[in-house]
Amino acid sequence: xxxxxxxxxxxxxxxxxxxxxxxxxxxxxxxxxxxxxxxxxxxxxxxxxxxxxxxxxxxxxxxxxxxxxxxxxxxxx
Numbered sequence: 528x529x530x531x532x533x534x535x536x537x538x539x540x541x542x543x544x545x546x547x548x549x550x551x552x553x554x555x556x557x558x559x560x561x562x563x564x565x566x567x568x569x570x571x572x573x574x575x576x577x578x579x580x581x582x583x584x585x586x587x588x589x590x591x592x593x594x595x596x597x598x599x600x601x602x603x604x
Contacts, residue, residue, distance in 0.1 A: 545589055552586045
């Protein structure tokens with residue numbers, strides 16, 4: 528029973544961490560999207576696109592991991 532409790536605590540901490548990271552990533556993505564849209568001169572466009580691609584890849588990995596976790600949970604029940 529104590530192993531299960533520890534495992535549940537670890538899972539809860541991981542869920543909070545990934546939720547916070549996902550929220551932060553969404554804010555950064557929004558920031559860089561606005562920066563890209565408002566850059567009339569095109570000076571920062573390549574930087575914004577590179578940052579957007581990196582942030583979107585990180586967000587997608589978190590969402591895929593969450594989907595795999597939920598899929599695994601459904602199999603166990």
